[in-house]
Amino acid sequence: MRRWAQSQLCQKSRQASSVLVAVFALIFLIMGASQPAGALPAFARKYGLRCSACHESWPMLNFFGQKFKDNGYQLMNDRDAPIWQNPGYWPVTFRITPIWHRVSTAQVATDQSPTGEQKLTQSGFDLSGLDFHTGGTLDKDISFYVLPSSDSTASFHFETVMARFDNIGGSPWFNVKLGKFELDNLLSEKRILTLTGNGGIYQLYHFIPVGDGNIWGQMGDNQLGLEVMGHSANDRTRYSAALLSSNDGQVGLPYGAESYSGFFTASQAFDFGRMGVSRFGFYAMVGGAPTVWLTSGGVAIPGSGTGNKTFSREGFVGQIYLGPHADVTVVTQHGEDSAWFGQGYGDYIDNAANGTNFLNGYGVTALPPGSRNPTWNGVLAEPHYVISPQAIILARYETIRMSQQSTPGTPSNLGNISTYTVGARYNPFMTPRAGFAYHAEYNWLHQDGTGVIPGTNINTSELLFGFDFDF
Amino acid sequence: MNSRLLKSMYAVVIAGLLALPTLVSAQISEYQEKQWLESPAASSHIGNLTGNAHAAIEPYRRYCMVCHGELGDGNGESAKWFEPPMFPKPRDFTLAVFECRSTPTGTLPTDEDLFNTIARGLDRSNMPPWNTFTQQMRADLVAWIKHYSPRWQTEKAGTPIVIPPEPEVTAERIKAGQEVFNRVQCWKCHGVEGRGNGPSASTLQDDLGRPILPYNFSEGGRFKCGTSDADLYKIFMTGLDGTPMPSFSDNIKPDEAWDLVFFLRTLQPFHTKAKEIAKGLNLKPINPNAPPPSQ
Numbered sequence: 001m002r003r004w005a006q007s008q009l010c011q012k013s014r015q016a017s018s019v020l021v022a023v024f025a026l027i028f029l030i031m032g033a034s035q036p037a038g039a040l041p042a043f044a045r046k047y048g049l050r051c052s053a054c055h056e057s058w059p060m061l062n063f064f065g066q067k068f069k070d071n072g073y074q075l076m077n078d079r080d081a082p083i084w085q086n087p088g089y090w091p092v093t094f095r096i097t098p099i100w101h102r103v104s105t106a107q108v109a110t111d112q113s114p115t116g117e118q119k120l121t122q123s124g125f126d127l128s129g130l131d132f133h134t135g136g137t138l139d140k141d142i143s144f145y146v147l148p149s150s151d152s153t154a155s156f157h158f159e160t161v162m163a164r165f166d167n168i169g170g171s172p173w174f175n176v177k178l179g180k181f182e183l184d185n186l187l188s189e190k191r192i193l194t195l196t197g198n199g200g201i202y203q204l205y206h207f208i209p210v211g212d213g214n215i216w217g218q219m220g221d222n223q224l225g226l227e228v229m230g231h232s233a234n235d236r237t238r239y240s241a242a243l244l245s246s247n248d249g250q251v252g253l254p255y256g257a258e259s260y261s262g263f264f265t266a267s268q269a270f271d272f273g274r275m276g277v278s279r280f281g282f283y284a285m286v287g288g289a290p291t292v293w294l295t296s297g298g299v300a301i302p303g304s305g306t307g308n309k310t311f312s313r314e315g316f317v318g319q320i321y322l323g324p325h326a327d328v329t330v331v332t333q334h335g336e337d338s339a340w341f342g343q344g345y346g347d348y349i350d351n352a353a354n355g356t357n358f359l360n361g362y363g364v365t366a367l368p369p370g371s372r373n374p375t376w377n378g379v380l381a382e383p384h385y386v387i388s389p390q391a392i393i394l395a396r397y398e399t400i401r402m403s404q405q406s407t408p409g410t411p412s413n414l415g416n417i418s419t420y421t422v423g424a425r426y427n428p429f430m431t432p433r434a435g436f437a438y439h440a441e442y443n444w445l446h447q448d449g450t451g452v453i454p455g456t457n458i459n460t461s462e463l464l465f466g467f468d469f470d471f
Numbered sequence: 472m473n474s475r476l477l478k479s480m481y482a483v484v485i486a487g488l489l490a491l492p493t494l495v496s497a498q499i500s501e502y503q504e505k506q507w508l509e510s511p512a513a514s515s516h517i518g519n520l521t522g523n524a525h526a527a528i529e530p531y532r533r534y535c536m537v538c539h540g541e542l543g544d545g546n547g548e549s550a551k552w553f554e555p556p557m558f559p560k561p562r563d564f565t566l567a568v569f570e571c572r573s574t575p576t577g578t579l580p581t582d583e584d585l586f587n588t589i590a591r592g593l594d595r596s597n598m599p600p601w602n603t604f605t606q607q608m609r610a611d612l613v614a615w616i617k618h619y620s621p622r623w624q625t626e627k628a629g630t631p632i633v634i635p636p637e638p639e640v641t642a643e644r645i646k647a648g649q650e651v652f653n654r655v656q657c658w659k660c661h662g663v664e665g666r667g668n669g670p671s672a673s674t675l676q677d678d679l680g681r682p683i684l685p686y687n688f689s690e691g692g693r694f695k696c697g698t699s700d701a702d703l704y705k706i707f708m709t710g711l712d713g714t715p716m717p718s719f720s721d722n723i724k725p726d727e728a729w730d731l732v733f734f735l736r737t738l739q740p741f742h743t744k745a746k747e748i749a750k751g752l753n754l755k756p757i758n759p760n761a762p763p764p765s766q
Contacts, residue, residue: 049597
């Protein structure tokens with residue numbers, strides 16, 4: 001009787017879901033068919049350019065957009081300084097994404113399941129966080145960017161705050177910025193085309209081995225520091241070098257007193273005729289970060305981190321264009337953490353339960369015998385098919401494979417990740433005033449050995465539809 | 472509803488969403504393609520490159536159309552926000568009148584002129600340097616631009632003017648250049664010190680009756696059609712068609728043109744050899760009201 005009732009409930013729920021999906025699809029189809037032509041807010045309003053001028057598909061930059069960014073948000077037409085703008089112009093853009101999504105996660109620990117775990121599926125309407133972008137020029141060759149960003153409960157933090165001196169000495173080869181900013185990733189996570197929980201980030205930029213305590217090597221997070229970058233006049237050749245506080249972009253010096261890391265990139269683009277411009281380069285993030293902390297009453301003292309150990313992530317990037325419609329970006333990574341991180345020393349905030357990273361008096365505890373530096377390799381491939389400046393189909397495959405676990409005897413595949421994402425975005429109109437996109441996406445992620453039951457894997461998937469808009 | 476049916480529905484919805492953009496974008500490209508097919512001027516030739524207008528449909532739509540318009544008439548959706556003289560209106564390709572040419576005034580520019588303008592951009596306008604494009608893409612765009620005007624079907628591009636080799640800059644040449652500056656009355660628009668504040672400056676209009684500003688040498692910005700001495704020579708020997716800046720090829724001899732180039736360089740805030748020599752000359756701004764020098 002109980003099973004029948006569950007079944008009926010389930011069926012009604014499915015019927016309701018089906019009706020909602022059908023209604024949603026109908027709305028998409030009607031609106032999509034009835035309007036003629038994307039999206040760009042503050043910069044587009046300033047220059048009167050469509051979003052497609054700078055974005056392959058908003059928000060992902062094309063080479064012209066990258067050059068505009070590298071020039072300090074200047075077109076270099078002698079009309080970039082604010083003095084030339086209408087006094088009423090206020091360079092603010094907001095972006096938010098109302099969505100419907102369905103998330104299915106296997107191996108969720110529950111008290112009701114006889115095995116202690118079960119598959120959990122949730123669906124419903126939801127919101128992303130809200131971003132307020134404001135950026136531009138303060139004067140000719142002095143630019144800024146400030147981005148207060150909230151999570152979906154409107155809890156704000158500063159995602160980006162930076163000012164930059166551009167074209168120092170009249171040369172595009174020397175530009176300096178200070179503040180909290182996005183690392184110079186050629187494939188920018190801040191301009192990612194995907195929105196799902198696992199597909200909306202690049203796993204490669206955030207990977208941490210199972211049990212590892214290093215949160216400072218996350219290339220996808222904006223970081224606090226100083227960056228020097230330069231480029232040729234046509235942006236074909238570019239480099240950047242950043243000195244960063246090892247605090248994962250968190251203000252208030254919450255970690256080590258004197259720990260720094262560096263992020264370096266260089267790339268060269270080549271003209272392949274009608275195939276387009278393709279870019280090849282490398283990146284490296286190397287640094288040191290604290291592993292142990294002073295305590296007071298058994299509680300870690302913020303900013304007292306010491307015992308700096310090293311970490312590194314390095315790889316190659318290729319942005320290859322195959323004509324006006326198709327392109328693929330490939331990013332590789334080899335990562336390595338000190339064995340101290342591998343054994344869980346490191347972040348005291350997220351790993352507060354891990355007492356190993358507190359100093360015993362002032363003597364550092366020894367590593368377990370045989371501890372090794374955890375190492376891994378990963379690759380990401382993201383092809384796009386640009387139907388028109390207003391429509392794009394995209395896909396992504398990422399895989400990360402541990403090549404050495406920190407603790408001998410640990411299953412060699414523990415923590416390995418594979419994830420696939422497919423999606424489409426369509427801008428029903430494209431003006432230099434606002435941006436709006438219909439967004440559809442599916443992501444599937446698999447991780448080895450991190451299920452609730454030891455030795456089992458995690459599988460999670462998400463289907464998402466939404467309106468991604470900004471003004 | 473069973474789960475198989477539900478899955479089928481999801482599949483249909485996703486397929487529909489993926490197919491939708493194809494249907495909508497097809498309407499626009501068909502229209503543009505038809506226009507192109509009606510025009511015989513559908514190619515360009517720059518060195519070894521051959522541009523094909525058809526290949527420029529997508530780039531034009533992505534980068535150019537918002538200002539120059541779907542019909543190339545300069546009436547793109549952003550055009551109405553550009554307020555001359557600070558922000559000149561976009562070029563109307565249907566008139567086939569271009570400022571930056573290597574060809575005599577009144578003639579069509581060469582394909583290479585247009586090719587270079589796309590990469591260089593036009594300072595003090597909303598036209599940025601599109602130098603991130605591939606050379607092929609720029610050649611294709613030149614072909615595309617040409618298809619908007621029937622002039623390209625009935626006229627050939629002008630023959631580029633001959634620019635004699637640049638002589639050595641001397642004090643005498645700079646002084647002679649100032650005399651040319653006075654004689655052909657450059658000061659009327661550009662001012663006696665080249666600050667763009669001559670007595671006619673506030674009255675200037677382009678051929679379409681829109682206000683336009685003369686170049687201010689003292690700001691040190693790039694010239695509209697290039698940065699080199701040869702580019703400057705070319706500007707006043709070919710004129711900027713469509714603007715009040717005429718060609719002086721009938722009034723200035725080639726050697727005098729170089730003199731003028733050297734003098735104009737002294738008006739810019741850069742450290743150049745001409746500027747260095749001019750310091751020693753203690754040149755005073757011309758006096759337009761002074762009596763003409765005795766012959």
